[in-house]
Amino acid sequence: METYVLLGADGRLSDEPAARDVTPELCRGLYRDMVLARRLDSEAYSLQRQGELGLWLQCLGQEAAQVGSIRAIRDDDPVFPSYRDHAAALCRGIGPEALLAQWRGVRQSGWDPAEHRFGVYTLVLAAQLLHAVGYAMGVQRDGTDEVVLAYFGDGSSSEGEANEAFNWAATVNAPVVFFCQNNQWAISTPTSRQFGAPLHRRAAGFGLATELVDGNDVLAVHAATRRAAETVRRGGGPALVEATTYRMAGHSTSDDPTRYRTEAELDHWRARDPIDRLRTLLDREGWADEAFHADLDAEADALGAETRRVCRAMPDPDPSTMFDHVLPGGSPVLAAQRDGYAAYLASFEDAS
């Protein structure tokens, strides 16, 4: 299967039919989403290095895959993310405080999945794909026309759960789009050691409609995801979109990627930066003026400042609250553990 591209690495539109649907408004909107996401992501990285976050997993380089896909579905379509999908979350109105709370270790998750139609981050690889299929089966029973979008990565595709989800979704014709951000690296494992056949070919074997798309081309991602989602919405059965992209940062702030990949590889992908690519188009076509960029810079600066402010302002929770959500209604054993822990904390000299 050939990779679907609308906007080449040189910033030129191809002559694919979908290129005719590209409008200046669409490009400006997607560009803004990506710039803001990158700013939030880099602020969060710095906050981790300043000791304000326990961990952060950067989405640097994957903005087009996330923004293009989530902007291609309806605002009420439910999304089941993995844990690096900050750009997608931001598009759903999930702000910096909600995004950072979990990584600061003050809440178990940051937002209400029902309110944003965006699930909580799932760190158990591929578990969210089963959740998504289950939800999609509920959609079938409710008889609505929602399409479920589930994000996952190349590493997750090796989990049994991923393959069970593909198989079952195809079997029951569940209205779900599996969206793989193939960022080339599962921590330090390259895709060459992850699968023998490309994921989109495996997906076709399960009976999924497949798309292979340049994940750093936000316009192609947008068009391909829209196409897949509309097929699913019409009852055409589940689909899988494989977006070829690249994780420009380490796996997490605890990872040193210089150990396992080369500067030459990074250079190759730097030349394919999704934001630069769209900027080239905007500039050449004259679709965004100086005022647009100045406003956007100011908006990004404000988001950066807001991110720092809300992060530091988040209060530490009462340690006893960690027992609150283990079981609905609690249990005598939990209550005893909570009381024991409270007594232990109170045994320190400087306990108030």
Place this chain on the structure above:
Amino acid sequence: MTRETFRLPDVGEGLTEADVLQWHVAVGDTVTVNQTLVEVETAKAAVELPCPFDGTVRELLAAEGDTVAVGSPLITIATGAEEPEPAPAASEGSGAVLVGYGTSAAATRRRRRRPVTPEPARPDVGNGNGERPRATPPVRKMAKDAGVDLAAVAHDGERISREDVRRHLERDEAPSTPAEPGETRERIAGVRKATAAAVTASAFTAPHVTEFLTVDVTETVATVAALKEHPAFAGVRVTPLLLVARALLSAIRHHPEVNARWDEANQEIVRLRTVNLGIAAATGRGLIVPNVPDAGSLTLPGLARALEDLTTTARAGRTPPERMRGGTVTITNVGVFGVDAATPILNPGESAILAVGEIARRPWEYRGEVALREVTTLSLSFDHRLVDGELGSRVLARVAAVLRDPARELLLD
């Protein structure tokens, strides 16, 4: 204007302290958010820390070369009104110690448990006249956090100042003995400090036995020369150390019980399935022992590349912390210094270490006559708690057997 303090965070490795390598700012400098302030080195890697505030640098609270505990103040910055920080909670170094295991290990910062029976009230020790030494609350807190008794702090003014406490701390930490003529003194820090702690812990917990075996390695030297010409080893250095490593891996395959660890806390012997092969490396910053994970699974060219990569990375000082954890057995090449043998000290947590002496031509018995042969001495130290003399001897003998005739012995693997 508010004065903010930035404390040394745990950069995510669970380490307890770092050395200040280089300040990128000076007192009086204007700094902006996320500008690099300082480069610090934990016991194992260097990390740049970005500035959390906009403002002007007021004080650098650690000098280059200082060892700083996680959670200790690094720098104070006077901030303008541009980005007001909320509430004292934030300026109290909100969470430089938010995460990780760091602070619990630093003894001076550990929270003390309340005594079960209340201590009788006693007056504060003062300056001889029964008075409590005078100081502002922040200075009291600073002293308390640093474990300093204010009564012992020398001061000129009416009140003890932050500066007085710092001078007191520096007095404790700087080399306290003035250098005699003909000597220089340097503080023990960084890799040197970590090395000292590690070898001391190892030498005095694991009873060491060292055995020696001198072996004719002429065949090994010839094999190395032959492998150098082989296309599979194009672009990679082939040295006798490669075959020593391969020989040790062979010995462990034959005697897997030696690839184990003594777990004192749980009173268990932990047998390890994979061999993470450590290589002791002398670097500009001191001795480090990075390892090749799962070395037993590598082909010989793969092992050669892994060893070369490991040593070049170590010499460049770029070995990341995770490559120095989890070693199961170590080789130290004392031969490069032209010596014959050693009684190596175990890398903590491992049960065997092999020292390789210089390979030199010596008169040696060969086919019933005296000939000049390439000869070296192997020294194997092992943890006698879990490795008996018999096992240790068999391991050493197997290493020697492989080096004596690598081509034949490796076929038997």
